[in-house]
Amino acid sequence: xxxxxxxxxxxxxxxxxxxxxxxxxxxxxxxxxxxxxxxxxxxxxxxxxxxxxxxxxxxxxxxxxxxxxxxxxxxxxxxxxxxxxxxxxxxxxxxxxxxxxxxxxxxxxxxxxxxxxxxxxxxxxxxxxxxxxxxxxxxxxxxxxxxxxxxxxxxxxxxxxxxxxxxxxxxxxxxxxxxxxxxxxxxxxxxxxxxxxxxxxxxxxxxxxxxxxxxxxxxxxxxxxxxxxxxxxxxxxxxxxxxxxxxxxxxxxxxxxxxxxxxxxxxxxxxxxxxxxxxxxxxxxxxxxxxxxxxxxxxxxxxxxxxxxxxxxxxxxxxxxxxxxxxxxxxxxxxxxxxxxxxxxxxxxxxxxxxxxxxxxxxxxxxxxxxxxxxxxxxxxxxxxxxxxxxxxxxxxxxxxxxxxxxxxxxxxxxxxxxxxxxxxxxxxxxxxxxxxxxxxxxxxxxxxxxxxxxxxxxxxxxxxxxxxxxxxxxxxxxxxxxxxxxxxxxxxxxxxxxxxxxxxxxxxxxxxxxxxxxxxxxxxxxxxxxxxxxxxxxxxxxxxxxxxxxxxxxxxxxxxx
RNA sequence: CGGGGUGUAGCUCAGCCUGGCAGAGUGCUUCGUUCGGGACGAAGAGGUCCUCGGUUCAAAUCCGAGCACCCCGACCA
Numbered sequence: 096x097x098x099x100x101x102x103x104x105x106x107x108x109x110x111x112x113x114x115x116x117x118x119x120x121x122x123x124x125x126x127x128x129x130x131x132x133x134x135x136x137x138x139x140x141x142x143x144x145x146x147x148x149x150x151x152x153x154x155x156x157x158x159x160x161x162x163x164x165x166x167x168x169x170x171x172x173x174x175x176x177x178x179x180x181x182x183x184x185x186x187x188x189x190x191x192x193x194x195x196x197x198x199x200x201x202x203x204x205x206x207x208x209x210x211x212x213x214x215x216x217x218x219x220x221x222x223x224x225x226x227x228x229x230x231x232x233x234x235x236x237x238x239x240x241x242x243x244x245x246x247x248x249x250x251x252x253x254x255x256x257x258x259x260x261x262x263x264x265x266x267x268x269x270x271x272x273x274x275x276x277x278x279x280x281x282x283x284x285x286x287x288x289x290x291x292x293x294x295x296x297x298x299x300x301x302x303x304x305x306x307x308x309x310x311x312x313x314x315x316x317x318x319x320x321x322x323x324x325x326x327x328x329x330x331x332x333x334x335x336x337x338x339x340x341x342x343x344x345x346x347x348x349x350x351x352x353x354x355x356x357x358x359x360x361x362x363x364x365x366x367x368x369x370x371x372x373x374x375x376x377x378x379x380x381x382x383x384x385x386x387x388x389x390x391x392x393x394x395x396x397x398x399x400x401x402x403x404x405x406x407x408x409x410x411x412x413x414x415x416x417x418x419x420x421x422x423x424x425x426x427x428x429x430x431x432x433x434x435x436x437x438x439x440x441x442x443x444x445x446x447x448x449x450x451x452x453x454x455x456x457x458x459x460x461x462x463x464x465x466x467x468x469x470x471x472x473x474x475x476x477x478x479x480x481x482x483x484x485x486x487x488x489x490x491x492x493x494x495x496x497x498x499x500x501x502x503x504x505x506x507x508x509x510x511x512x513x514x515x516x517x518x519x520x521x522x523x524x525x526x527x528x529x530x531x532x533x534x535x536x537x538x539x540x541x542x543x544x545x546x547x548x549x550x551x552x553x554x555x556x557x558x559x560x561x562x563x564x565x566x567x568x569x570x571x572x573x574x575x576x577x578x579x580x581x582x583x584x585x586x587x588x589x590x591x592x593x594x595x596x597x598x599x600x601x602x603x604x605x606x607x608x609x610x611x612x613x614x615x616x617x618x619x620x621x622x623x624x625x626x627x628x629x630x631x632x633x634x635x636x637x638x639x640x641x642x643x644x645x646x647x648x649x650x651x652x653x654x655x656x657x
Numbered sequence: 658c659g660g661g662g663u664g665u666a667g668c669u670c671a672g673c674c675u676g677g678c679a680g681a682g683u684g685c686u687u688c689g690u691u692c693g694g695g696a697c698g699a700a701g702a703g704g705u706c707c708u709c710g711g712u713u714c715a716a717a718u719c720c721g722a723g724c725a726c727c728c729c730g731a732c733c734a
Contacts, residue, residue, distance in 0.1 A: 107683065107695070108669050112727050122668095132726065184734065204734050238658080238732045246733085313733095409731075412658095502734085532734085570693060605694045612694090625693060633693090 096563065098598045103140055105610050115311050117545040118243025120554050124613050133240025133248035135538075140614070143562035145251070148537050148544075149230050151282045151559055152253045159275040161226040161255055166208040168232050172198035174207035178513045183406045187235045201234035206506075206532060209256045210514040217528060220260050220520050224268050228255035230537065242311065244542035245498060251537040258511075258528040260520065262300070265505055265529045269301070272533040276305055276501050279535065284557030285543045287500050290316055291326040293397050300505040302330075306497035307543050316497045317479050321490025328494070329397035331479035332486035336391065338445035339370050344461040346429075349449070352456045355424030357390040360458065364449060367391070372442050372450040372462060374426040376411040376419070379403045383411065383419045385426070385434045387470065388477060389441035389448070395478035402474035403437065427451035428468040429459060438470035439477055498543055506530040554615030555638050563596040564588070565654065566616035568607045570623030572599060580632065580647050581622050587651045612637070618657055620650065 109119035112129075121127050126141030137145060153163065172190065175181035181188070181200075189201040202208065209227055216222060230253045240246050257268035273289075280287045287305040294302040304327060306316055315328035326332070354360045361368045371390030376383065377399070384403065388394055400408040416423055419434055427450045428436050442448065443464045450462040462468070481494035511517065511527035520526050548555045556562070565588055569581050581597065588595045596616060598607045604623075611619045621633040631646040636657055645653045 104667080104684090106668060110668065111663080111670090114728070129726090180734075187733065206734075235733080239728095239730090241728080407732095504734085506734095534734085568693090603692060603694090603696060605692090605696075608694045610695085621693075623693065 096594075096596050098596060099600050101139060101596075103138060105613055113243060115242050115245070115542075115546065116549055117245075117542040120545050120549055120613075121243055121542070124554060124615070127244070133237060133246065135244065135247065140562050144541060144556075144560060145537060147560050147562065148283065148540050149251070149253075152230065152279055152535060152537070155275045155278045155282075156228050156253070156255060158278075159226070159271045161228045161272075161275075164209075164212065164227045164229050166202070166205045166212065166229055166231060168202050168234065170200050170202050170208055172200050174211060174514060175200055178207050178210075178510060180207070187237065189234045189236055202231070203233055203235040204252075204534070205229070205231065205254055206256065206510050206530075207514060209254075210510045210516050210530075213256070213258055213528070214514060214516045217258060217516060217518050219518055223518060223528065224257060224259045224264055226255055226257040226268055226272070226531075228253060228533075241313070242542070244538040245311075246313070247538055250539070253535045253537065255533040257531040257533075258516065259531070260518065260526065260528065262505075262507075262529055265531050269503060269505055269531050272503050272531065273303070276503065276533070276535065280305060280307075280500060280540075282557070282559045283540055283544050284548050284560065285500060285540065286547060288325055290497075291330050292502065292504075293327065293330045293401070294504060299507045299509075302502070302504040304499045305501040305503075307500050307547065308495050308497045309543075309546060310496055311546070312496035312498040314497050314499050316495050317481075317483075317492040318495060319485040319488065319490040319492055322485060322488040324485055324487050324490075324492075326479075328479060329395060331492065333477075333479040333492055334484040334486055335389075335441050335477060336369060336484075338389070338441070339367065339447075341447050343446050343463045343466065346459055346461045346463075346467055348452060349458050349460050350456065351425075351458045354456075354458070360449065361390065364458075366449065369445070370448060372428070372445075372448040374421075374428070374451060376416050376421055376423075376426070377408050378411055378415060379405040379408045383415065383434050384408075385421070385428060385431060385436045386439075386476075387428050387436065387442050387450075388439040389445055392439065392441055393478040393480065394439070395476050398474075398476035398478075399437075402472065402476050422451065422453050422455060425451035425453065425455055425457060427453045427459060427462075428470065429453075429462055430468075435472075436468070436470045437472040437474065438464065440473060440475045441477055443470075443473050498539065498546075500540060500543055501533070501535040503533045504531065506532050549615070552609075553613035556615045556617060558617055561615070561617050562594075563616050564593040565595045565618050565620060566611050566614065567595060567597045567620045567622060568604075568611055569597060569599050570604050570607070570621065570625075574624055576627055577622055577624065580627065583647060584620065584622065584632065584650060587648075588654075591651045591654075593651070593654065618654060 104125050106123045109123050113119040127135040191199050233252045237248050259265040285307050287307050289303045290306050292302045292304040317331040318325045354363045357368050357373050368391040373388050373390045375386040375394050447461040450459050452459050483492045508527040516528045517525050544560050619635045626633040629644045631644045634645045635642045
């Protein structure tokens with residue numbers, strides 16, 4: 096490819112809207128062009144990278160025994176109603192009607208479609224196991240697209256689905272996908288760690304995310320410094336700090352003028368935060384819930400959602416608090432009625448806590464669970480935080496930010512039940528298939544590759560992702576020897592199966608070198624009078640900056656070693 | 658949806674406070690000189706100053722409403 100002919104425009108400066116290094120470089124290198132929030136067009140160069148990533152994914156998925164299929168992006172809405180996700184994914188679904196007013200959605204994911212496809216083919220245990228995958232455009236009306244290609248509204252995703260006869264068989268399919276994922280990220284040059292993730296209300300079993308640890312990530316991960324336990328904050332288990340032990344005392348009112356937050360209250364009464372009970376108000380699937388947790392802890396909304404078996408839990412808005420007749424700042428589970436009360440295990444285990452009195456400027460001392468109040472539900476839904484103790488060893492958990500690069504998940508039988516993916520086993524019994532699902536976002540991977548592989552001058556593509564294998568900078572093309580060497584090199588490379596980008600533009604050497612660094616091909620060859628005089632062409636490795644002069648006829652052989 | 662920020666040339670931004678000819682750098686075009694790390698000179702093209710409304714003799718500038726984009730949060734199979 097000759098750069099003089101390629102539709103490419105590099106930018107000296109990144110547009111102001113870009114903050115992440117990957118976002119800046121994607122725009123500066125001219126790989127993508129923004130169209131709307133979370134929607135991008137790809138240029139010829141950008142699309143080559145996209146296809147390279149797809150290629151890695153295809154190779155590794157095929158190697159794992161998965162079979163590629165293609166499911167529609169435009170889907171009838173009915174199966175979504177059947178699976179219950181028309182309601183549960185309400186806000187992210189793009190919906191539309193056809194000319195006869197039949198309802199459709201643009202697929203945000205493909206469990207429904209793959210289940211319908213699989214249901215037609217899976218009849219007997221002899222048809223199992225099978226893993227299907229596709230690379231297909233997904234549409235999600237995200238609340239907030241962000242970070243360039245990190246979170247977008249239209250994107251390509253490789254999604255795979257395994258079908259097995261039982262949970263034990265699923266373990267094997269899951270492991271195959273898990274291993275394939277590691278190979279994919281390794282080839283892309285993105286360092287990932289597997290972390291335990293929430294499996295949600297759909298009742299799956301194991302769920303792991305492949306996380307690329309980076310400050311700019313949007314997920315919070317907790318890592319044990321001793322045993323290696325790693326989990327998404329929404330899932331992380333930890334040891335709750337012990338309560339202050341004491342014998343139950345008689346409950347009494349205490350005047351607390353103006354004391355509303357736990358911090359204020361603890362300071363005012365000269366006690367520790369863990370000696371208080373905190374009230375948190377949420378709406379769970381539209382119903383108000385009074386949540387009680389020890390004052391020094393935070394509520395983990397995902398754990399709470401699961402404990403409540405709800406699909407959507409969010410903090411109450413002020414007017415909802417008012418409508419429920421709750422006294423913000425002094426709310427108490429003691430003597431409350433007309434609202435569901437749920438308690439975290441931490442308040443059940445503690446004695447003599449300070450809680451609200453359901454009256455402004457008053458609190459209660461020595462409140463004890465069981466004696467003074469009870470909850471409809473007691474569960475463990477506190478949020479692990481930096482510095483908490485690991486649940487599995489004596490180590491300490493540390494918080495880090497990360498980007499979710501891939502997700503593997505033992506789904507179970509939910510979709511098989513809803514969409515009738517069943518088979519006859521050896522005993523002639525009809526059973527649901529046990530599903531697993533696995534996803535990797537191509538755009539997010541592309542962004543992460545850059546995030547993990549760049550320096551101040553530009554991108555440093557890993558070999559398998561680079562849009563071209565070799566970048567040839569031609570200087571002084573009017574010189575006959577240069578032209579001749581260039582043509583020879585191009586032929587040699589192509590014969591050897593190497594893709595070549597040739598900078599034959601009529602620009603100064605400085606511009607060409609800067610662009611070569613920015614565009615980041617693994618190897619740069621400089622063909623010019625100066626190198627020719629030294630007996631060859633200059634070979635420079637982008638990642639290390641190492642340079643050497645190589646005789647023109649030995650370049651291809653030499654390239655095999657770098 | 659809540660909070661913050663920004664909208665002026667392809668890109669980066671100045672001008673706005675204090676109303677009075679639409680600006681700079683870079684990029685682009687042409688010519689000449691250069692030619693191994695974003696060269697130099699000269700001449701040029703390029704604008705819905707986000708949109709709509711208002712105030713005014715006069716609005717990029719003041720006022721109001723809206724929209725878009727970015728960041729933080731909520732949300733996110």
